[in-house]
Amino acid sequence: MRKLRYGMIGGGPGSLIGEVHRKAASYHGLSKPVCSVFSRDYEKNLSLALDYGIDEDRVYNDYEELIEKESKRSDKPDFIIIATPNAFHYEIAKKALKNMFHVICDKPVTINSDEAVELRDLAMKNNLLFGVTYAYTGYSMVHQIKKMVLNGNIGEVRYISGRYIQDWMADTENILNNKHANWRLNPKISGPTNSTGDIGTHLENLVSFTTDLKIKKLSARLDKFGDNIKLDNNVTMMVEYDNGAKGHYWISQIAIGHDNDLGIEIVGTKGSIKWQQNRANYIEFSKLNGPSQIISRNSSLIYPEIKKDFLTEGGHPEGYIEAFARTYKNFMHAILRKDYGAEISAGYYPEIDTGIQGVKFIEAAVESSNNNNKWIEI
Template identity: 45%
Template sequence: MSRKLRMGMVGGGVGSFIGDVHRRAASIDGMIDLVCGAFSSSAEKSIASGKDLNLDESRCYGTYEEMILREKELPEDVRMDFVAIVTPNHMHFPPAKMALEHGFHVVCDKPVTLTLEEAESLQSIIKQSGKLFALTHNYTGNSMVKQAKAMIAKGQLGEIRKIQAQYLQGWLSTSLEKTGQKQAAWRIDPKRSGIGGALGDIGTHAENLIEYITGLKISEIAADLGVFGEGRILDDDGNMLIRMENGAKGSISISQIALGEENNLGIKVYGEKGSLEWYQENPNELITRWLDEPKKIYTPNGIGLHEEALKVSRIPAGHPEGYLEAFATIYKNFATHVTAVNNGKTLEEPDYPTIEDGLRGMQFIYAAVESDKNNSAWTIV
C-alpha cells in the first residue's frame, strides 16, 4: 500500500472557511496528511493556528518562505510532498513559484494568480520544474459533472449548439465589506483580488465548467459588467454572451448582489440529439432531455452511468454527495498522480484542473473586462 502524502499549507488558518474546506477535502480519501503550514501573514497567528491543528510545533512556521526552506532541509521521508495555497489571489503566485523552484508540487485555489502575466510566468515555471500543479476548480470533481462530460465526449448529445451558465449569489447585496468581514473585504479590493471581482471569484467557475463539460473553448465574449455596491471598484454583477470554438452560442450570468440567491451555479447544454442541465445546489441530479426518448435523470451510483462518473462516487445510490466530496475528488486525483510520479510511473490522463485551466480563467477575466470597457464589444478570449 502506498504511503500517505504529506501536505503543507499556505494560508487558511483556524477560522478560515476555505482553509478548513481544503483540509477536510484532502483527508476524505485517507491519502493525505497535513504535516506543516504557514497559516497567516502574522507569524504569531500562523504558529497558533498550527498548534490548534495539532501539528508538531517545529513545523508551525511564521512565513511560507521559512516553511519551504526548512522543509527542503528535512530528510526526504519526512518533508512535505506538496504545498496547498489557500490565500487571497495576490498571494497565490509568490509561494507557488518558490515551492515549485524548491522541488515541491503545488495545489492552488482559483483564480490561479492576481494577473495574467503571473499566470503565464507560472506556466513556464511549472514546465521548467517538472512538478505537478493542481487548481481547485472543485465543481469538476462532482460525479454528475463527470457524467455530463462523458456523455458529450461520447457524442450522446450530438453537435453542441447552445450553452447557458449562471453563478448567482446574494451575499454582497449589502456593504458587507464595511463591517469588517474579511472574505468580503479582500474580494472587493483590486490589490488583493485582481481586475475581476465577481468575475474572478465565481465567473471563472462558470467559464471552467462550460469548457470542462463540453470539451470546447470559449473563443469570443461580449461582456456587460456592473458595480452596484456603494464605493466598490470591481464588478459584483455581469452578463456575457459567448461564442464557442465550434460555432455554438451561449451566455453566462453572474452576480453576488442577486438578493436571496445562495450558491446558484448551474449549466445547460443543448445539442442536436439531446440536452442536459446540472445545478450545484442539487448536485446529485443530472437532468437530460432527448429528441426521441423520455426525460432521464441520472444520480450518483445510479443506472446508466459512465465509468468516469462511477469511479468518483464514494457511497451507495441515494446517499447525497456534494461540495466536500467534489473537492476531495480533486485532491484524490492529484494525490494519485503524485504517488505515481514518486513510484516512477506515469498516468495517461490525470483528471484534475491544471495550470492550463488557470491560464484560461485569467484570459477569460481579462477578455471580459476589456469587452466591458469597449461597450460590450466582442473580444477574443
C-alpha cells in the same frame, strides 16, 4: 506507501476555504499536514497547527521561512497548498516551485496571465505538478455529463446557458465590513475583478470541462452596484465557442435568494442536459421528440467507470467536500505515480493550463467591459 506530507499557506481559522482543503486532502487518507503558515497571525497559525498535530518547530512566521527551511529537510513536504487571497498566489507558488515542491493552488491562480504562464513554465522546467482547485469538476455527475456530451447523447452542442449566482454581497452598504468580501472588492488583493474571478471562472471551467469547448470570444458587462464598490458584483456575458456554439452567462454576488447557485444547461441538436450544484446528484436529460428524464446518481445509466469512483454509495448524496476530495485524490495520485512509481491511474484534476485559461477569461471580460462590451477574442 506512506502518507504524502503537505505544507499549507493560508486557510487559517475562520477562512472560507481553508478547512475544505484540509478535509479534502485527508478524505482518502493519502496525506497529512506537516508544516504551516495558515495565517499571517502567528498565534492563530500555531493554535490551528497544534490541532492538526503539526510540530511546533514546523509552524512558521511567513511563507518564505517555511519554504526555505522545509526544502532543506529530509522529511520535507511532498506538496504545498496555497489558499491565501488571490494576489499572494503568484509569489508563494513561484518560491515553492523554485524550491522543488509540487503545488496545488486555489483560483484564480494569479491576477494576470503573464504570471500564470511564468508559473507554468517554471513547473515544466522543474518537472513539477501544479493543480488548481476548480473543484466543481470533482462532482461525479459533472463527469457523467462530460461523458454524455462527448458520447453524442445530445448531438452537436448549439447553446449553453450558465449561471453562478450568489447573494452574500447584496448588502452593498455594509459589505466592506465583511472580511471575506473586503479583500475580494479590493483590486490590489483580488486582481482586476471580483465576481468574474471569484465565481465566473468556476463557471467557465465547468462548461469547458463538460463540453470540451473553449471560449473563442466574449462580450461582457461588469457592473458595480452600490456606492464605494470598486469591482464587479454582477456580470452579464455573451460567449462564442470554438465549434461555433453560442451561450450566455450570468455571474452575480448580489442575486438575493441564491446561495451557491451554479448551474448549466447544454443544448444540443438532439437533446439537452441541465445540472445545478444545489441538486448535484441529479441530471435532467431531454431528448428531441422524446421525454425528459431525471438521471440520479444511483441510476443504471451512470457509466461504470464513474460509479467505480463514487465516494458515497449511489443512493446517498455526494456533496461539495466529496467533489473537492476527488480533485485532491487525483492530484495526489499523480504525485504518487510520478515520484514513487505507484501503479495507479491518476484521474482528472485541473492543471496550470486550466488556471491560465481562467485568468485569460477574466482579462477578456475586463477588456470587453471597458470597451462598450466589444467582442474580445481569447
